[in-house]
Structures are given as C-alpha cells and as structure tokens.
Amino acid sequence: MQAGVFPIGLGAGAVSALLYAAAASGSPLALVLLYVAPLPVLLAGIGWRHHAGIVGATFGALALTLLVGPKTGVYFAIAVGFPAWWLAYLALLARDGADGAPAEWYPVGRLVAWCAAIGALLVAATIPLVATSLEEYRAALRDVFSKALQAAGPTPQLPGGQDPKALIDFMALLAPGLAATFWTLSSLFNLWLAGRIVRASGKLVRPWPDIARFELPRGASLALLGGFAGSFLPGLPSLVAELVSATFLMAFMLLGLAVMHVTTRALPARGLLLFALYALLVFMPWIAIFLAGLGLAEQFLGIRRRFGPPPGGPPTAVANLP
Known part of the structure; x- marks a missing residue:
C-alpha cells in the first residue's frame, strides 16, 4: 500500500461528499455537482490504488451520515462512493502475462x-x-x-x-x-x-x-x-x-x-x-x-x-x- 493512502482517501471522500451534499441545494448547478461527485473518489482510486478509493467512499458516506443523516449517507454510498471505487479498482486490475508476456489489463x-x-x-x-x-x-x-x-x-x-x-x-x-x-x-x-x-x-x-x-x-x-x-x-x-x-x-x-x-x-x-x-x-x-x-x-x-x-x-x- 502506498504512503499517503489514508490522507488522500479522506480528502477525496470529503470533497466527494461535499459535492453530493451541495447537489441537494436545488441550484441550477445541482445536477452538475451530482454527476461530478464520483470524480474525487476515482482520482484517489486510480492515482493511489483502490485502497484510497475505498477509504474515500467509506469516509464520504460516514461524514454524510453524521452531518446530514443516515439516509443521505446510504444514498451517497450506493450512488457515488462505491460505484466510483469499483470502477477505479477494475481500471487498474491486471494479471501478469505468461512467460514474460506483457501484462493483461482489464x-x-x-x-x-x-x-x-x-x-x-x-x-x-x-x-x-x-x-x-x-x-x-x-x-x-x-x-x-x-x-x-x-x-x-x-x-x-x-x-x-x-x-x-x-x-x-x-x-x-x-x-x-x-x-x-x-x-x-x-x-x-x-x-x-x-x-x-x-x-x-x-x-x-x-x-x-x-x-x-x-x-x-x-x-x-x-x-x-x-x-x-x-x-x-x-x-x-x-x-x-x-x-x-x-x-x-x-x-x-x-x-x-x-x-x-x-x-x-x-x-x-x-x-x-x-x-x-x-x-x-x-x-x-x-x-x-x-x-x-x-x-x-x-x-x-x-x-x-x-x-x-x-x-x-x-x-x-x-x-x-x-
């Protein structure tokens, strides 16, 4: 596991949760904020591996649960956090090629x-x-x-x-x-x-x-x-x-x-x-x-x-x- 995974994951989760919470404001940019909310978790998961992504998804859900309510935290986890972590995980999934062949990426x-x-x-x-x-x-x-x-x-x-x-x-x-x-x-x-x-x-x-x-x-x-x-x-x-x-x-x-x-x-x-x-x-x-x-x-x-x-x-x- 890379150094700095937890700080990066916590920061990504906080930004993603903030975007998700701001989307509930009803402003004209609400939908835009909702659809870009997964981006911080994806950045953490792809740049610092899926460990940072799962930290971000979990922290974002917990933060919204404590600050807004359990229902909001669950919705964030299902719609934003864990799908973003899963896609980042798959994007970096690879297996070594046989007999020194190039790696096979997802x-x-x-x-x-x-x-x-x-x-x-x-x-x-x-x-x-x-x-x-x-x-x-x-x-x-x-x-x-x-x-x-x-x-x-x-x-x-x-x-x-x-x-x-x-x-x-x-x-x-x-x-x-x-x-x-x-x-x-x-x-x-x-x-x-x-x-x-x-x-x-x-x-x-x-x-x-x-x-x-x-x-x-x-x-x-x-x-x-x-x-x-x-x-x-x-x-x-x-x-x-x-x-x-x-x-x-x-x-x-x-x-x-x-x-x-x-x-x-x-x-x-x-x-x-x-x-x-x-x-x-x-x-x-x-x-x-x-x-x-x-x-x-x-x-x-x-x-x-x-x-x-x-x-x-x-x-x-x-x-x-x-």
Whole structure:
C-alpha cells in the first residue's frame, strides 16, 4: 500500500461528499455537482490504488451520515462512493502475462459495460422510493414535470395546437431511460477524466489504451436484446428492462462511434467528417440508433479488422495487481 493512502482517501471522500451534499441545494448547478461527485473518489482510486478509493467512499458516506443523516449517507454510498471505487479498482486490475508476456489489463470494453449496468441499476434502485407500481411511477413523474412547467411560466403549446399534457406524458415516458443513459455517460466521462488527470501527474501505472479499439463483451448484446424483449413485460419489470436496454444501447452507440473513428483514420477529411457526425448526433439524436446498429454489426462482423490490425494485447507495462 502506498504512503499517503489514508490522507488522500479522506480528502477525496470529503470533497466527494461535499459535492453530493451541495447537489441537494436545488441550484441550477445541482445536477452538475451530482454527476461530478464520483470524480474525487476515482482520482484517489486510480492515482493511489483502490485502497484510497475505498477509504474515500467509506469516509464520504460516514461524514454524510453524521452531518446530514443516515439516509443521505446510504444514498451517497450506493450512488457515488462505491460505484466510483469499483470502477477505479477494475481500471487498474491486471494479471501478469505468461512467460514474460506483457501484462493483461482489464479491457476498456468491460468498463463501458460496467458503466452501462451501473447506470441502469442506480435508476432502477430509485423506483421503490417513488412508487410501487408502474402507473404510480408514471403519475409521479408527470406530476413533477407538470409542476416544473408551471413554475417556468405559461404552459407552452405544442405544434398543431396539441394539448401540453402530451408533452408531459412524453417526458415522463423518456425520463427514466434518459437519466440512466446520462448517468452511464457521466460515469464514463469521469473515469476518462480521472485517468487523464492521473496520467498527466505521472502516477498512472496502466498504459493509456487505444479507446477507439475497445470491444464490448459478448454479454452486452444479450443485455441489450434481453432488455428490449423485457420491455414488453407488464408493470415495473418492463421499466427496469427499458433502463437496461437504454444504457446498453448507449454502449453500442459508443462502439459505433469507435468504428467511425477507426474506419476514417486514413481519410484526409477525417476531422471534418467526425465533426459533422458529432454535430448530427447533437441536433438529431435519433441517429444514435443507427450508430448502435453499427456497433452491433462490429461486434459480430469485426468491421474494424478490415481497416488495420485487429486489437492486440495491451502495451507492455508492469502489472498492477490491486
């Protein structure tokens, strides 16, 4: 165990808990603070190994329990502290190669799959706190969005003079899946940012991977298809299945983007093409479905292998066994 693990872990836990507590203030930056709350624990876990991460997660939960309340401490532990520690632990997990071969590091694609699974599970865990049936859950969401629209001013009119109630119903239908996918993306972004910061400090022991070459595990396609099939079930199980299908659809969309990054590497106008692709993704989010389809095709057909050598073993490095 490295020297300074406990001070670093305590500091990371304190900052993370402070961000989490500030997110409850209701300010416009509340959601931003909530989604960046795992970053200090990730920094500690990646820079000073998972021992510092577990210290940070535990201390943050205990501090919130004593200063705010047991419920807040438990929520922090489940939603922020321990998921961040787990991702940091996996990111530095490695095993020595046989006969002096390079160390085998935990695959990036499995980290993406873990972020998708955690995103779905965290939103699913909030369902019992809101309602005990799908109808109650949808009604609670509609009430929240209705009050939000009323507080914002005059109720907007939809094109064609449709009842604004349709907008509220639509938002209540999409909100859980959007929350799960956004949590997945924020987890991935925090993990990437923590890795870049630790790398810049010279403390990253894992070689930086070629992210565009990541591969999702085979089980990811089963999770996506199983979630889609489960969405036809009645009641709350259908909602949980929708969350799983939404987050793994996001994972395959990222794989589709990785395919585009690899297949355009030899093109002179690569920068312009990728800029146009991301702009379309922002202004026409529905194209994410086509990118996810490209990601599924990549998993079964190996499209990127036709544009360079297949993903090989990780670069040589000293294995860091947590």
